[in-house]
Amino acid sequence: MGTFPFHRHAAMPRTTPHRATILQVAREAGVSKTSVSRYFSDERARLSRDMQSRIASAARRLSYHPNQMARGLKGGRSQLIGMLVADIRNPFSVAVMHGVEQACRERGFSLLVCNTDNDPAQEREHLALLASYRVEGLVINAAGQPSRELRALAAQGTPLVLLDRMLSDFEADVVGLDxxxxxxxxxxxxxxxxxxxxxxxxxxxxxxxxxxxxxxxxxxxxxxxxxxxxxxxxxxxxxxxxxxxxxxxxxxxxxxxxxxxxxxxxxxxxxxxxxxxxxxxxxxxxxxxxxxxxxxxxxxxxxxxxxxxPTDAIGRAAVHNLLQRLEEPQRQAPPKRTHYQAxxxxxxxxxxxxxxxxxxxxxxxxx
The missing domain is CATH 3.40.50.2300 (Response regulator)
Structure with a gap:
């Protein structure tokens, strides 16, 4: 009976693709780690245009992307906006979500969306999840009456905007249709x-x-x-x-x-x-x-x-209200009602x- 040759490479474990680090980007660009960190933060303007160009080129060559979650934990800012949707299959929800996402992107934020399927229990779980991600603001299309959870988020300084639906026992900015x-x-x-x-x-x-x-x-x-x-x-x-x-x-x-x-x-x-x-x-x-x-x-x-x-305008107004509250945390302005005409x-x-x-x-x- 013949034998089959043994191929060593067939038994080798699969390797995980290597993820570039901030140190590698710094070495590639010929700058310090601090300069790279500043480039991917609000301090980019402190760097010369030449240095910004070198860091950007190095990051592209190495396919480097900063870990936004780690950056948020370190600096207290996650650059995340949360959105809680009652029914993601509803065309209204999808259209408004597009406006919210566009407005977030233009202001340097990422959008984290959770769908509750009109289930108050899922709504509570998703609110806890969004809090764990340290979202900087929350747009909520309520499915139930999550007033207790929202009050806890508001007490932590998280600005909230209610989308389309108001709550009888919780006051916040509301954006929707007249x-x-x-x-x-x-x-x-x-x-x-x-x-x-x-x-x-x-x-x-x-x-x-x-x-x-x-x-x-x-x-x-x-x-x-x-x-x-x-x-x-x-x-x-x-x-x-x-x-x-x-x-x-x-x-x-x-x-x-x-x-x-x-x-x-x-x-x-x-x-x-x-x-x-x-x-x-x-x-x-x-x-x-x-x-x-x-x-x-x-x-x-x-x-x-x-x-x-006007779903795009409604979504953008929700983000505008959130960021206005975020930028002026000490200003205790009364809740706003923003209602649009069909x-x-x-x-x-x-x-x-x-x-x-x-x-x-x-x-x-x-x-």
Whole structure:
């Protein structure tokens, strides 16, 4: 029987790629370790342009990246901003996150994002994790009532900004949409288009102050205007049968009126669009208006009219407020409320057939 040769290299352990050190960068650039440390900190301006250029070139050649966590532990600054998102699958959350990240990057900060999946227990765990990373500020889209944990962070000097949702027992800066004005814009537009019977649909409102505010003002408008008929429901979107039943019930009793459905956010708009499609309903004959602009809204039938939130501005404002608090830690300014106006994007879903205000499938915007 033949034998097989033994290859030594086959048994050698795998090696871990070598990570360049600050000392190697200093030697490569012909400068001291202190100079390299200054280059990768707020003291870069103390170095000559020639020295900065040599350090930058050496770092590129060696693929050196400073350990920001170690630097933060040493100097008391992590250069990290934390963001707690209630539902990262929500298009609103993703869009605002982009604005937050852009603003952080422009100011020399990195963004650390945690998704709670609307679970208050996960929210508490993520808050503890973000505290352990010594984030310098926190943007929080609350899923529960984490007031105790937020008070502990605030007591440590961590600035906080509440995104979209307020907490009943914790005061902080709030950035989000003007929910009362948004409902007014939606109902005023539907009335102008000839719709006189409106079904308002929302996801569960229990832990979301923005949803509560929208629902409350919708009900107030119905109470104040006897010429406007309507009803409101909050429901979990996973309950597909219930959504179909609610829509079917509304349309069956809307005979003799011009019915429309107002969706409380993008997730609801998507679910309702599917439900109406399954019924073979024609958009426009049944009005459809959604709060939050989604990329696919101009692709469905004649297009879906939306009230778009200025998500980029909201995200940037949250970071601006955080850094303003961070730069002036001794200034005890009262909490700020920064509320933005939605922008109407008019499409065919709110254009009734055979009316003077009929539009084709081309999207049209109104400020």
């Amino acid at each position: 929910n009362t004005q948004t409902i007014d814009m939606a109902l005023d537009h539907l009335r102008q288009q000839g719709y006189d019977n409106v079904l308002y649909l929302s996801e569960p409102v229990a832990q979301a102050s923005s949803r509560q505010a929208r629902l409350k003002h919708f009900e107030q408008r119905l109470a104040d205007d006897p010429t406007l008929r309507g009803e409101a429901h909050s429901l979990a979107l996973a309950e597909d049968n219930r959504l179909q039943d609610v829509i079917a019930g509304f349309l069956s009793q809307a005979s003799g009126s011009a019915p429309a459905i107002l969706c409380g956010n993008g997730n609801v708009t998507l679910a309702v669009a599917h439900a109406l499609q399954a019924r073979g309903a024609r958009l426009g004959e049944i009005g459809l208006l959604g709060i939050d602009e989604l990329e696919w809204c101009n692709l469905v039938g004649p297009g879906i009219t939306t009230l778009a939130q 922008r109407l994007i008019l499409r065919g879903s709110t254009c009734r057939p055979n009316t003077p205000d009929q539009y084709d499938s081309v999207s049209q915007e109104r400020p």
